[in-house]
Amino acid sequence: MIRYTRTTEGITAGNLRGFFVGWLNPPSPETHLRLLAESDEIVLAIDDQTGNVVGFITALTDRVLSAYISLLEVLPSYQRRGIGTQLMRLMMERLERLYMVDLCTEEEMRPFYERFGMEAMVGMAIRNHVRQPGMS
Numbered sequence: 001m002i003r004y005t006r007t008t009e010g011i012t013a014g015n016l017r018g019f020f021v022g023w024l025n026p027p028s029p030e031t032h033l034r035l036l037a038e039s040d041e042i043v044l045a046i047d048d049q050t051g052n053v054v055g056f057i058t059a060l061t062d063r064v065l066s067a068y069i070s071l072l073e074v075l076p077s078y079q080r081r082g083i084g085t086q087l088m089r090l091m092m093e094r095l096e097r098l099y100m101v102d103l104c105t106e107e108e109m110r111p112f113y114e115r116f117g118m119e120a121m122v123g124m125a126i127r128n129h130v131r132q133p134g135m136s
Helices: 029-038 083-095 107-114
Strands: 002-005 041-047 053-061 066-074 100-102
Touching: 002 083, 029 053, 041 083, 053 083, 066 083, 083 107
Parallel strands: 066 100
Antiparallel strands: 002 041, 041 053, 053 066
């Protein structure tokens, strides 16, 4: 069974293996734990049988007008089970009082996010792959 939580309490780096598939320089599980702990909002999907995190979503917010959903990932072996949808639903409930909720995504993911009322917009970004593993 999958349970959802908004805290990293009881989570260790060992519970965060297998994420960031395809990244050139993926963050370590230790850095992943730190980014979860320091995000303004998180929702974790945890497999009750293993105790491991199998999906997560993070958001940065000023808690007044705006939020940015920075990461949403589900382990490949847990995809297509509705976990990503539930993570997004729970995060959108948390952010629903805000004026704007933004994110950047790949083109093929647009239909997924459109299901939550999101619409495509023009955006700009910098990707410094040297810093992809995270700063210490």
